[in-house]
Amino acid sequence: MPFSNVAERREQPPALAVSTVIFSLRDDERTGRKSLWLPLVRRTREPFRGQWALPGGPLGPRDSLLDAAANNLRDTTGLVPRYLEQLYAFGDLDRSPTRRMVSIVYWALVREDDPHGTATSVLVDDPNVAWFRADDPEVLGNLAFDHRQIIEYALWRLRNKVEYGSIAHRLLGERFTLAQVREVYEAVLDRALDPANFRRTLRSTPDIEETGEFLSGGKHRPPRLYRYTGSTTHPLESENIS
Amino acid sequence: MPFSNVAERREQPPALAVSTVIFSLRDDERTGRKSLWLPLVRRTREPFRGQWALPGGPLGPRDSLLDAAANNLRDTTGLVPRYLEQLYAFGDLDRSPTRRMVSIVYWALVREDDPHGTATSVLVDDPNVAWFRADDPEVLGNLAFDHRQIIEYALWRLRNKVEYGSIAHRLLGERFTLAQVREVYEAVLDRALDPANFRRTLRSTPDIEETGEFLSGGKHRPPRLYRYTGSTTHPLESENIS
DNA sequence: CTTAGTTCTGGTCAGAATGACACTAACTGG
DNA sequence: CCAGTTAGTGTCATTCTGACCAGAACTAAG
Numbered sequence: 020m021p022f023s024n025v026a027e028r029r030e031q032p033p034a035l036a037v038s039t040v041i042f043s044l045r046d047d048e049r050t051g052r053k054s055l056w057l058p059l060v061r062r063t064r065e066p067f068r069g070q071w072a073l074p075g076g077p078l079g080p081r082d083s084l085l086d087a088a089a090n091n092l093r094d095t096t097g098l099v100p101r102y103l104e105q106l107y108a109f110g111d112l113d114r115s116p117t118r119r120m121v122s123i124v125y126w127a128l129v130r131e132d133d134p135h136g137t138a139t140s141v142l143v144d145d146p147n148v149a150w151f152r153a154d155d156p157e158v159l160g161n162l163a164f165d166h167r168q169i170i171e172y173a174l175w176r177l178r179n180k181v182e183y184g185s186i187a188h189r190l191l192g193e194r195f196t197l198a199q200v201r202e203v204y205e206a207v208l209d210r211a212l213d214p215a216n217f218r219r220t221l222r223s224t225p226d227i228e229e230t231g232e233f234l235s236g237g238k239h240r241p242p243r244l245y246r247y248t249g250s251t252t253h254p255l256e257s258e259n260i261s
Numbered sequence: 262m263p264f265s266n267v268a269e270r271r272e273q274p275p276a277l278a279v280s281t282v283i284f285s286l287r288d289d290e291r292t293g294r295k296s297l298w299l300p301l302v303r304r305t306r307e308p309f310r311g312q313w314a315l316p317g318g319p320l321g322p323r324d325s326l327l328d329a330a331a332n333n334l335r336d337t338t339g340l341v342p343r344y345l346e347q348l349y350a351f352g353d354l355d356r357s358p359t360r361r362m363v364s365i366v367y368w369a370l371v372r373e374d375d376p377h378g379t380a381t382s383v384l385v386d387d388p389n390v391a392w393f394r395a396d397d398p399e400v401l402g403n404l405a406f407d408h409r410q411i412i413e414y415a416l417w418r419l420r421n422k423v424e425y426g427s428i429a430h431r432l433l434g435e436r437f438t439l440a441q442v443r444e445v446y447e448a449v450l451d452r453a454l455d456p457a458n459f460r461r462t463l464r465s466t467p468d469i470e471e472t473g474e475f476l477s478g479g480k481h482r483p484p485r486l487y488r489y490t491g492s493t494t495h496p497l498e499s500e501n502i503s
Numbered sequence: 504c505t506t507a508g509t510t511c512t513g514g515t516c517a518g519a520a521t522g523a524c525a526c527t528a529a530c531t532g533g
Numbered sequence: 534c535c536a537g538t539t540a541g542t543g544t545c546a547t548t549c550t551g552a553c554c555a556g557a558a559c560t561a562a563g
Contacts, residue, residue: 033277033320035363078275080361084352107497108350108365110326119322121277121365123350175495198540216522218541223520239539240529253417255349440511458551460512465549481510482558 033110033119037088038075038166040106040126040173041098042153044190044206053206054152055177057170058096059162061147066116067163071151073170074098075122085258088125096148100127102189102257106173114165126173128190128203177207185226188247189257196234196242197221225249275352275361279330280317280408282348282368282415283340284395286432286448295448296394297419299412300338301404303389308358309405313393315412316340317364327500330367338390342369344431344499348415356407368415370432370445419449427468430489431499438476438484439463467491 040057047054059071076091078084085103092098103125110121151158153174159167180186186207187200201217221227226249233241282299289296301313318333320326327345334340345367352363393400395416401409422428428449429442443459463469468491475483 032274032322035275035277078352078363080274081354083354084350084363105349107347108326110320110365112323112325121320121326123352123363172495172497179495196540213522213524214539215524215541215543220521235530237539238531239537240531240541242540253414253421255414438511455551455553456510457512457514457553462550477559479510480560481508482512482560484511 031118033121035078036075036120036122037078037084037091038073038122038124038169039088039092039103040073040124040170041092041096041100042126042128042173042177043130043150044128044203045150047152052211053202054209055154055174055206056150057153058098058148058150059158060095062163063147070161070163071149071158072163073124073166075124078123084123085125086261088123089260098129100129100260101192102259103127104257105255106169106176109165109169111165122169124169124173126176128177128186130190130192181207185249185252194230194232194244194246196244198242200245273360275363277320278317278362278364279320279326279333280315280364280366280411281330281334281345282315282366282412283334283338283342284368284370284415284419285373285392286370286445287373287392289394294453295444296451297396297416297448298392299395300340300390300392301400302337304405305389312403312405313391313400314405315366315408317366320365326365327367328503330365331502340371342371342502343434344501345369346499347497348411348418351407351411353407364411366411366415368418370419370428372432372434423449427491427494436472436474436486436488438486440484442487 042055042057044053045056058074060074062068062070062072074092074095076087076095078087082090084105088103089099092100104127106124106126108121108123112119114120114122153170159170162170177186181204187203188195190203191199197218198214200221201212201214204217205212226247227245228248230244230246232244234244235241284297284299286295287298300316302316304310304312304314316334316337318329318337320329324332326347330345331341334342346369348366348368350363350365354361356362356364395412401412404412419428423446429445430437432445433441439460440456442463443454443456446459447454468489469487470490472486472488474486476486477483
């Protein structure tokens with residue numbers, strides 16, 4: 020027991036940490052559609068030893084918030100997303116049972132099959148890192164700290180922030196088909212969308228243009244590949260990993 | 262000179278502070294419409310002594326982030342908004358020339374004529390507190406720290422976040438006329454809106470209902486008073502001041 | 504008391520955006 | 534070459550939006 024009473028613990032200066040919520044699209048046999056998954060790490064120390072938690076760690080004196088989040092994510096899971104966006108700063112007094120902690124949480128959408136090994140290269144054979152469905156109540160109910168609320172807030176933000184073109188290209192990378200974009204929206208909104216109408220609205224935005232190429236290798240008619248061009252978001256809303 | 266070199270300063274643990282950006286609607290003779298103003302405080306210490314800065318201060322070990330922001334705002338300006346919303350956490354290494362500083366910034370819209378003296382009671386006769394136009398380049402160009410970027414980001418968020426009904430009621434309080442709501446939107450979007458069309462869209466939302474009362478004392482036809490009912494926003498997006 | 508001035512409020516109309524859905528095009532696998 | 538599946542186009546009715554007209558309701562001036 021590191022501190023004898025609550026009053027003493029509360030006089031400790033607040034500690035600063037960063038965490039990350041990484042969403043990825045994966046097939047879901049249950050619905051037939053794709054759904055959102057996220058990586059968690061098993062805690063090896065008290066408090067909450069053995070329970071699942073968001074990747075994260077302390078903020079070093081020489082790291083910017085973004086660097087700290089990205090480095091920590093890479094070290095614990097092997098993931099290197101292209102962008103991280105700041106989600107929220109959590110600072111309630113009772114977040115951690117041991118000491119006062121302020122966590123600045125970043126989040127991202129990553130693609131499952133990234134050429135840089137972005138999303139799939141979660142440290143293979145490490146039993147302390149695993150992917151879970153983002154809305155699995157079994158998992159959410161047993162997370163460390165207030166990480167359940169953090170994930171639920173990230174999901175809420177995601178669903179309330181969906182704008183055509185701006186979210187999907189971060190998940191899908193350089194070139195993508197319109198059906199892939201639609202899969203992202205269907206997973207986030209958790210409902211089926213009309214392919215024809217979705218295509219119409221997407222094509223009407225100036226931020227998405229044809230590449231002239233087609234995606235071959237599929238089982239059916241090969242779809243066109245598109246590219247995202249646009250600086251829709253504010254710089255702070257989507258920071259590039261150095 | 263508190264530290265002999267950069268390397269030494271950077272080994273200091275990051276300090277945690279909170280700041281607030283408070284927007285209020287005020288008459289603007291230049292446009293004839295209302296526009297956004299915000300309170301600034303003059304710094305009495307180095308660094309940036311004598312320059313204007315956002316209200317703010319260190320995070321105490323016993324204050325939640327929200328409490329720290331609200332208390333600090335009250336102590337320095339006398340302002341007590343009903344709600345504060347978290348804007349962003351700023352943590353670049355070179356934000357402050359003296360030591361590593363992470364600032365968690367809250368923001369709010371307040372009404373000018375609040376019955377609790379919310380917005381007008383800025384410590385009278387204190388020459389170190391004053392209101393400025395939020396887009397005055399003269400002022401923005403001479404702020405302390407990175408406070409210019411913070412204000413510009415807050416304005417960007419405000420303009421990109423305007424949804425009917427959810428923003429205005431925080432600025433206007435319990436009961437309001439539709440013209441008052443329109444003034445808010447005109448100030449935020451910086452353009453005139455058609456009164457009749459604005460009324461139509463606003464009435465079509467379920468979150469705004471008639472009170473049956475009218476606002477008397479005006480110079481012309483007395484307008485109906487309306488009330489906001491709805492929990493549109495996520496709890497974290499609009500935290501109540503205790 | 505009358506009238507001018509201003510705002511509030513409801514209405515119309517044309518054009519744009521949206522949802523439902525039929526239909527054609529293009530590929531793979533047997 | 535045919536069946537099956539996905540890609541992509543076109544159409545139609547409905548809803549939403551912006552521009553604008555006009556009457557209602559009040560105050561202030563004379």
